[in-house]
Amino acid sequence: AQRVTQPEKLLSVFKGAPVELKCNYSYSGSPELFWYVQYSRQRLQLLLRHISRESIKGFTADLNKGETSFHLKKPFAQEEDSAMYYCALKGDNYGQNFVFGPGTRLSVLP
Amino acid sequence: DTEVTQTPKHLVMGMTNKKSLKCEQHMGHRAMYWYKQKAKKPPELMFVYSYEKLSINESVPSRFSPECPNSSLLNLHLHALQPEDSALYLCASSQFNAGVFFEQYFGPGTRLTVT
Numbered sequence: 001a002q003r004v005t006q007p008e009k010l011l012s013v014f015k016g017a018p019v020e021l022k023c024n025y026s027y028s029g030s031p032e033l034f035w036y037v038q039y040s041r042q043r044l045q046l047l048l049r050h051i052s053r054e055s056i057k058g059f060t061a062d063l064n065k066g067e068t069s070f071h072l073k074k075p076f077a078q079e080e081d082s083a084m085y086y087c088a089l090k091g092d093n094y095g096q097n098f099v100f101g102p103g104t105r106l107s108v109l110p
Numbered sequence: 111d112t113e114v115t116q117t118p119k120h121l122v123m124g125m126t127n128k129k130s131l132k133c134e135q136h137m138g139h140r141a142m143y144w145y146k147q148k149a150k151k152p153p154e155l156m157f158v159y160s161y162e163k164l165s166i167n168e169s170v171p172s173r174f175s176p177e178c179p180n181s182s183l184l185n186l187h188l189h190a191l192q193p194e195d196s197a198l199y200l201c202a203s204s205q206f207n208a209g210v211f212f213e214q215y216f217g218p219g220t221r222l223t224v225t
Contacts, residue, residue: 032213034213043216043217043218043219044153045215046215090211098211098214101152103150
């Protein structure tokens with residue numbers, strides 16, 4: 001079964017500090033991992049996907065299959081990064097769909 | 111057009127009412143989804159349509175009835191709801207090809223309150 005865990009419900013950092021939002025998963029096949037972000041009063045939107053290995057808004061995430069992790073990192077947090085972040089997993093079998101983690105609320109303090 | 115739109119933004123309904131939520135996308139996506147999101151919780155999948163056919167129903171009560179009239183539209187018909195059904199209802203769409211669902215794009219949601 002697919003499962004995504006995000007151990008921190010709330011993470012508070014000061015502006016300019018590094019931030020890491022943790023995501024661990026359990027899945028026996030080759031999953032695709034995603035990070036979605038939900039800013040206050042805005043729609044859920046795709047932030048990153050592991051297959052594209054891109055950096056969006058200064059965020060990066062590397063899939064570590066050995067540790068079954070997909071942590072989201074940014075070297076210098078900005079106040080506008082404050083939002084709810086969801087890690088999501090999609091299985092590689094036919095019809096398998098997204099499973100979202102419980103989410104981490106990031107609060108960047110001035 | 112690269113957005114998923116949903117109407118209405120807000121809906122208040124009584125337990126005996128019948129109402130519908132609407133979702134539209136013009137990105138050529140052939141998979142569309144309904145999710146339910148309670149406050150401070152992740153989205154929970156309700157239904158998935160692929161090529162206008164219902165492919166996944168996550169054991170949703172029959173008071174929720176989805177409909178996909180064409181490849182761009184997705185409706186959710188509501189009847190005899192309970193107060194605990196109050197939530198944000200999200201629509202999403204994605205590419206779907208050779209049995210593979212791709213990353214999803216979400217609408218802004220309809221905030222439903224059942225009184």
